Amino acid sequence: MRRDRAPDTPEHPPTTNAVPRVRASMSSTTLNFHHRFEPGLNPGRPPILLLHGTGGDEDDLLAFGRVIAPGSALLSPRGKVLEHGMPRFFRRLGEGVFDEDDLRRRANELADFVADARRAYRLSPPIAVGFSNGANIAAAVLLLRPETLAAAVLLRAMTPLSEPPIADLTGKPVLIISGKMDPIVPAANAANLAAILSNAGAAVEALTVAAGHGLSQHDVTLTQDWIARL
Numbered sequence: 001m002r003r004d005r006a007p008d009t010p011e012h013p014p015t016t017n018a019v020p021r022v023r024a025s026m027s028s029t030t031l032n033f034h035h036r037f038e039p040g041l042n043p044g045r046p047p048i049l050l051l052h053g054t055g056g057d058e059d060d061l062l063a064f065g066r067v068i069a070p071g072s073a074l075l076s077p078r079g080k081v082l083e084h085g086m087p088r089f090f091r092r093l094g095e096g097v098f099d100e101d102d103l104r105r106r107a108n109e110l111a112d113f114v115a116d117a118r119r120a121y122r123l124s125p126p127i128a129v130g131f132s133n134g135a136n137i138a139a140a141v142l143l144l145r146p147e148t149l150a151a152a153v154l155l156r157a158m159t160p161l162s163e164p165p166i167a168d169l170t171g172k173p174v175l176i177i178s179g180k181m182d183p184i185v186p187a188a189n190a191a192n193l194a195a196i197l198s199n200a201g202a203a204v205e206a207l208t209v210a211a212g213h214g215l216s217q218h219d220v221t222l223t224q225d226w227i228a229r230l
């Protein structure tokens with residue numbers, strides 16, 4: 001059983017990005033995904049939609065989110081599909097082989113949840129930050145429901161749909177970070193995703209780091225810097 005782990009993040013963020021160590025966090029089932037919501041401390045910062053990898057949950061990326069986007073509200077749902085007990089955001093038929101009907105349905109369901117959560121928590125469109133399976137559903141939401149997201153960070157992402165719809169992503173910022181030694185995501189597959197999003201008009205920055213499928217400290221700093229520049 002493999003669990004796609006989020007990176008370990010510093011317990012004490014650097015003082016320049018200091019955030020209070022205790023922040024009110026709501027766990028809610030009133031919207032149609034189990035999720036956590038942490039209100040933003042700085043209303044000027046865009047909210048972050050955190051999407052975990054296979055075997056993760058709504059708690060997995062919270063510490064990561066606080067470090068990469070200090071002051072932002074964090075919205076972190078748990079994927080509804082269970083694969084041998086491990087939460088995911090959509091079904092797959094094998095490693096890297098997706099059930100695309102399920103993926104389309106789940107991407108729309110997630111986009112509906114984000115719209116409901118935006119109303120409930122009074123949020124502007126979030127920046128999705130997805131890791132592995134979470135990155136793949138974020139890419140599908142970008143293509144199927146582009147209005148849902150202001151931007152996206154796709155960490156170890158693959159091409160989600162073999163026949164992507166014609167989406168208008170004009171000017172939407174997207175950061176893709178791939179791992180040079182990733183045994184799960186072939187470089188050509190990640191490059192294909194970058195091309196699909198660029199062709200749809202997104203402002204894509206595609207980077208490769210010296211890492212495998214798991215995240216490295218380099219992913220943390222690149223993501224933090226990119227979000228700060230938005």
Ligand code: MLT
Nearest residue numbers: 054092095096132133136
């Ligand atoms: C997926 O199924 O989304 C990708 O293979 C990544 C993973 O979860 O292993």
